Amino acid sequence: xxxxxxxxxxxxxxxxxxxxxxxxxxxxxxxxxxxxxxxxxxxxxxxxxxxxxxxxxxxxxxxxxxxxxxxxxxxxxxxxxxxxxxxxxxxxxxxxxxxxxxxxxxxxxxxxxxxxxxxxxxxxxxxxxxxxxxxxxxxxxxxxxxxxxxxxxxxxxxxxxxxxxxxxxxxxxxxxxxxxxxxxxxxxxxxxxxxxxxxxxxxxxxxxxxxxxxxxxxxxxxxxxxxxxxxxxxxxxxxxxxxxxxxxxxxxxxxxxxxxxxxxxxxxxxxxxxxxxxxxxxxxxxxxxxxxxxxxxxxxxxxxxxxxxxxxxxxxxxxxxxxxxxxxxxxxxxxxxxxxxxxxxxxxxxxxxxxxxxxxxxxxxxxxxxxxxxxxxxxxxxxxxxxxxxxxxxxxxxxxxxxxxxx
Amino acid sequence: xxxxxxxxxxxxxxxxxxxxxxxxxxxxxxxxxxxxxxxxxxxxxxxxxxxxxxxxxxxxxxxxxxxxxxxxxxxxxxxxxxxxxxxxxxxxxxxxxxxxxxxxxxxxxxxxxxxxxxxxxxxxxxxxxxxxxxxxxxxxxxxxxxxxxxxxxxxxxxxxxxxxxxxxxxxxxxxxxxxxxxxxxxxxxxxxxxxxxxxxxxxxxxxxxxxxxxxxxxxxxxxxxxxxxxxxxxxxxxxxxxxxxxxxxxxxxxxxxxxxxxxxxxxxxxxxxxxxxxxxxxxxxxxxxxxxxxxxxxxxxxxx
Numbered sequence: 001x002x003x004x005x006x007x008x009x010x011x012x013x014x015x016x017x018x019x020x021x022x023x024x025x026x027x028x029x030x031x032x033x034x035x036x037x038x039x040x041x042x043x044x045x046x047x048x049x050x051x052x053x054x055x056x057x058x059x060x061x062x063x064x065x066x067x068x069x070x071x072x073x074x075x076x077x078x079x080x081x082x083x084x085x086x087x088x089x090x091x092x093x094x095x096x097x098x099x100x101x102x103x104x105x106x107x108x109x110x111x112x113x114x115x116x117x118x119x120x121x122x123x124x125x126x127x128x129x130x131x132x133x134x135x136x137x138x139x140x141x142x143x144x145x146x147x148x149x150x151x152x153x154x155x156x157x158x159x160x161x162x163x164x165x166x167x168x169x170x171x172x173x174x175x176x177x178x179x180x181x182x183x184x185x186x187x188x189x190x191x192x193x194x195x196x197x198x199x200x201x202x203x204x205x206x207x208x209x210x211x212x213x214x215x216x217x218x219x220x221x222x223x224x225x226x227x228x229x230x231x232x233x234x235x236x237x238x239x240x241x242x243x244x245x246x247x248x249x250x251x252x253x254x255x256x257x258x259x260x261x262x263x264x265x266x267x268x269x270x271x272x273x274x275x276x277x278x279x280x281x282x283x284x285x286x287x288x289x290x291x292x293x294x295x296x297x298x299x300x301x302x303x304x305x306x307x308x309x310x311x312x313x314x315x316x317x318x319x320x321x322x323x324x325x326x327x328x329x330x331x332x333x334x335x336x337x338x339x340x341x342x343x344x345x346x347x348x349x350x351x352x353x354x355x356x357x358x359x360x361x362x363x364x365x366x367x368x369x370x371x372x373x374x375x376x377x378x379x380x381x382x383x384x385x386x387x388x389x390x391x392x393x394x395x396x397x398x399x400x401x402x403x404x405x406x407x
Numbered sequence: 408x409x410x411x412x413x414x415x416x417x418x419x420x421x422x423x424x425x426x427x428x429x430x431x432x433x434x435x436x437x438x439x440x441x442x443x444x445x446x447x448x449x450x451x452x453x454x455x456x457x458x459x460x461x462x463x464x465x466x467x468x469x470x471x472x473x474x475x476x477x478x479x480x481x482x483x484x485x486x487x488x489x490x491x492x493x494x495x496x497x498x499x500x501x502x503x504x505x506x507x508x509x510x511x512x513x514x515x516x517x518x519x520x521x522x523x524x525x526x527x528x529x530x531x532x533x534x535x536x537x538x539x540x541x542x543x544x545x546x547x548x549x550x551x552x553x554x555x556x557x558x559x560x561x562x563x564x565x566x567x568x569x570x571x572x573x574x575x576x577x578x579x580x581x582x583x584x585x586x587x588x589x590x591x592x593x594x595x596x597x598x599x600x601x602x603x604x605x606x607x608x609x610x611x612x613x614x615x616x617x618x619x620x621x622x623x624x625x626x627x628x629x630x631x632x633x634x635x636x637x638x639x640x641x642x643x644x645x646x647x648x649x650x651x652x653x654x655x656x657x658x659x660x661x662x663x664x665x666x667x668x669x670x671x672x673x674x675x676x677x678x679x680x681x682x683x684x685x686x687x688x689x690x691x692x693x694x695x696x697x698x699x700x701x702x703x704x705x706x707x708x709x710x711x
Binding site: 006007008009010011012013014015016018019020021022023024025027028040045059060061064095096097098099100101 | 472476478480527530605606685687689690693698700702
């Protein structure tokens with residue numbers, strides 16, 4: 001009989017499982033369980049009740065008196081698979097009347113599933129291998145990580161952070177560094193920083209995956225290795241500020257790294273940094289960009305880090321650009337569907353969710369859909385193409401670059 | 408950990424638990440209950456024994472559930488040791504600066520349910536009526552027992568005393584009515600309207616119907632008391648405004664069953680208490696704790 005090891009669940013998580021009133025508030029707004037598909041077990045309430053039922057069968061008072069009960073393996077596998085259909089967007093945390101920190105609960109639930117030998121799912125195993133072998137989830141060689149910068153090396157001075165120790169370290173992230181369709185995000189970011197005369201550099205080919213994918217899928221051991229390695233590099237570079245253009249990297253470095261080691265630098269997202277540059281007139285978005293734009297709040301930036309206003313301030317600072325909000329915005333923004341390893345393991349589900357978000361954007365009458373996360377960008381762009389939408393998907397740094405530098 | 412420490416941890420916690428049970432039992436058995444109107448004293452004694460057993464089961468179930476939380480990761484030592492340490496920390500906290508914030512979080516989020524109010528006014532009202540009624544009834548019970556049986560406070564005993572009329576009659580009916588209304592909204596919502604987010608399984612239905620039966624039972628008992636002019640129900644009955652309405656549809660002849668009705672209501676109330684830790688009603692204990700933890704311990708993630 002498989003005996004679940006509940007010592008891998010957090011004390012607070014175990015308390016929260018009992019605190020769930022099963023009111024169902026989370027079920028309708030859950031992008032994966034309630035909106036894209038109607039499956040109770042995928043919803044926060046479904047997962048909580050099922051896991052609670054399982055561990056109480058083995059550790060509850062009845063189990064104590066009469067002995068633990070076996071949980072059928074197929075039921076455990078079903079729960080595992082459903083638990084990974086969650087994007088960990090945090091919408092449930094926003095609406096939960098019992099104030100349950102569901103973001104922590106889902107990450108801990110996955111850690112528990114991994115520790116009990118039920119996870120990771122096969123598609124995530126490949127990512128682990130890739131990160132272990134190449135330091136990135138895209139199976140790309142380490143030597144190609146800094147290739148994106150070749151295109152602008154004559155225009156922008158990007159320092160070698162480990163040797164030259166610039167004031168600002170730009171942490172590029174795997175997606176912007178490797179995905180040929182996203183590379184412009186890194187290029188535009190670097191050009192914008194250069195235009196504002198920011199003394200910045202990158203870790204070049206030494207930069208490793210931030211560990212976000214591993215942490216979100218419950219793979220704490222390999223994640224810890226990546227985190228330790230990056231912290232060591234941060235110490236060597238000793239910047240005063242670390243800027244990330246990826247919302248996932250931002251959340252990970254800001255919230256998860258301090259649990260492993262000290263990061264001496266101030267950690268900011270590019271939207272915060274650029275907003276400060278605009279405020280201090282070091283960067284002037286002077287050229288008009290005539291369009292109506294709507295902004296998608298990445299979950300890792302918004303609900304996970306309460307960063308809502310800076311991207312909007314930037315967009316409002318661009319002349320000619322008119323910001324129109326989607327009905328669901330800020331804390332209530334719908335997820336793009338890509339997070340939490342969903343796009344890797346359940347691409348069709350991710351696509352359904354991103355289509356809903358693009359539909360939200362279309363309803364605003366905007367010409368441009370923009371965001372500030374490569375993962376959201378990738379996912380929404382796919383949906384824009386798949387739907388044949390008239391929206392143009394642009395990264396926010398592209399808009400800033402157009403206005404501050406030109407085409 | 409050495410065997411000595413292992414035993415010491417357990418002994419400490421279980422002795423504390425036993426002390427609480429013994430103290431509660433001693434108080435229950437020592438009170439005179441002169442103002443309990445039930446004629447058959449055997450019923451009273453049966454109820455007293457049952458309430459001690461039920462409170463013991465409630466405490467044991469709650470302790471077991473909390474010890475289960477303590478098996479999780481994040482703390483060191485045996486679950487019993489972790490719990491003792493947390494209790495000690497909680498006591499220290501009561502005298503700390505953050506107590507004000509803790510009280511504010513508790514009042515706003517656990518009692519007033521501010522977040523639920525934002526989501527749905529109906530559900531907020533429903534919950535507030537049930538929770539508010541339950542807590543207020545419990546507090547009134549403590550006040551009345553203390554002033555009746557320990558202080559022998561005459562205005563609480565005399566038939567026309569202000570405390571008897573306004574607290575024992577009016578306030579109890581008001582808090583009972585709050586629960587009744589809240590439970591009726593919950594029952595209609597769950598069993599008639601059935602909105603999509605509501606999932607009704609047997610334990611959900613049992614929880615609502617059990618509490619509804621306890622509350623209704625209280626009013627039926629009061630109705631019998633008033634209709635049958637049982638001592639304590641012979642004058643100024645309009646203060647017990649809900650019980651009075653029930654008395655209008657209760658034949659006076661049923662007064663002969665007052666003792667049995669009293670016992671049934673008492674037994675159901677006692678069993679309800681014992682049922683809490685083993686049902687979804689345990690959230691009455693776990694949720695306020697989760698809300699406090701969220702309000703006090705959660706990371707401040709403001710991006711600035």
